[in-house]
Amino acid sequence: GKEEDFQLFLRLLDADRFEGKFRDGVHKVDVSDLMRHFVKEQLYTFEGTPLFPERLAYTVNYSLSGLEDTLYQEVTDYVRQEFNRADALENNGRKGTVGFALTTLQRRLASSPEAIYQSLKRRKERLERRLEEARQARQEVDAPLELFQGLPLISDDDLEDLEDVPDAELEETEERVVDQASAARTIAELEVEIALLARLEELAHQVRRSGTDRKWEGLASLLQNNAEMFDAEGQRRKLVIFTEHRDTLNYLT
Structure with missing residues (x-):
């Protein structure tokens, strides 16, 4: 987030150290003694195993139709x-x-x-x-x-x-x-x-x-033909499909 807002929060922890109005380039300080920052991939259990499953992201390419x-x-x-x-x-x-x-x-x-x-x-x-x-x-x-x-x-x-x-x-x-x-x-x-x-x-x-939607066709092909879409018993896995637009959500359902 914004440095100014972050330091207002830090003032709650140490009012003397973070007093005064924030000025860019002046009040930026080392806060390693107050907090530790990790990304999810760096978090482990007490047994030393990753806390979160490994996340693998792949892009599936598709070609638009002439009209699209x-x-x-x-x-x-x-x-x-x-x-x-x-x-x-x-x-x-x-x-x-x-x-x-x-x-x-x-x-x-x-x-x-x-x-x-x-x-x-x-x-x-x-x-x-x-x-x-x-x-x-x-x-x-x-x-x-x-x-x-x-x-x-x-x-x-x-x-x-x-x-x-x-x-x-x-x-x-x-x-x-x-x-x-x-x-x-x-x-x-x-x-x-x-x-x-x-x-x-x-x-x-x-x-x-x-009725031609090459993006949907690419997704449907992935769901039907990719082996990772099925579990060890051959049952289709449950999936979560994310979209930020309500019109697309209504379209898919």
Whole structure:
């Protein structure tokens, strides 16, 4: 975590040694006499055996279908284009919020066809509602557009803090931001982005409707054909599959 927060905790153990306000590069001290830090692989029982089973991680490669690859490339281009537009924003908090939304969108692209389809669909619908609100307010097409009412402004420090928040809180923040945060500055720019999202949504729908999911096919093949998926009696082992996106969870079940 952050050095400042860590030293506030240490002050509870030794108020004299860790007194005063933390200053980066000044208050960093050796705490080896107060605590010992080990990774799980270094923990052993009194009998000298590893406390945790050995963890082996392997990456299974797979190739995208033609349609999946097209979707991947076009969403990646959209994210890159919006990142470039976000860089032009003068408000660093807004820039960080847009960047967080786009990064989340890209992770959902890699998660499953369902996750990216639902994310694009929700984002387009939310931005369409914002566009309609702006039109009803009779804003000019080139007038400054306010899209961040009620949205958090995320700085680099906030991004670090989000790594430590509970999963439910992180998911709620992601849902709010990824569906609404946009680098569009005017109605005209928002209209262009919505049109692009509509095209990407249709492409994602085609992938979803095609029934071709090379990532799932690779996982299914692994589950069915890998000898380590079965115990000594030939019974299938129980497995835990992790995903950070609810849409992918619903898709798999």
